[in-house]
Amino acid sequence: MTQPPHDEPTAQSPEELREQVEQARHELGETVGALADRTDVKARAQEKATVLKEQTTAKAAELSEQAKAKAIEAAHLVQDKLPDPVKETAAAAADQARVKAGQAERLWQDKAPDPVRDNRGALITAGAALLIACVLLRRRKK
Secondary structure, eight states: OOOOOTTSOOOSSHHHHHHHHHHHHHHHHHHHHHHHHHHOHHHHHHHHHHHHHHHHHHHHHHHHHHHHHHHHHHHHHHHHHSOHHHHHHHHHHHHHHHHHHHHHHHHHHHHSOHHHHHTHHHHHHHHHHHHHHHHHHHHHHO
16 A cells, blocks of 8 residues: 655544545546646637637727827828818818708608608619619620
């Protein structure tokens, strides 16, 4: 038989011996579990991939915010350098476009029949599909 380690006292009773055996089993089970986790390459690779994905997502969000800030800064610099007549012309064109869009929307609401207005999304999709089909057919003929 093996001798007990010098730092652990020997059991004085069968009950103490059972407790020591149970404790040793528990520790051995934890050790085996830890070793099994270390040898599970697929699980470790998935964990690493998850960590890298989270890091990449965070970095992409950070870079996106930086790019947005730089774009806003550049837009302000360009706007500051534009001559006043160009700014006024651009503002007038934007106002005119808003007015025209409002007029088109009102005209649509006034003139389009209810079934057409209710199915506007479907009609736009069908029109786009028809346009794409015409373009594709025209390309095939050439």
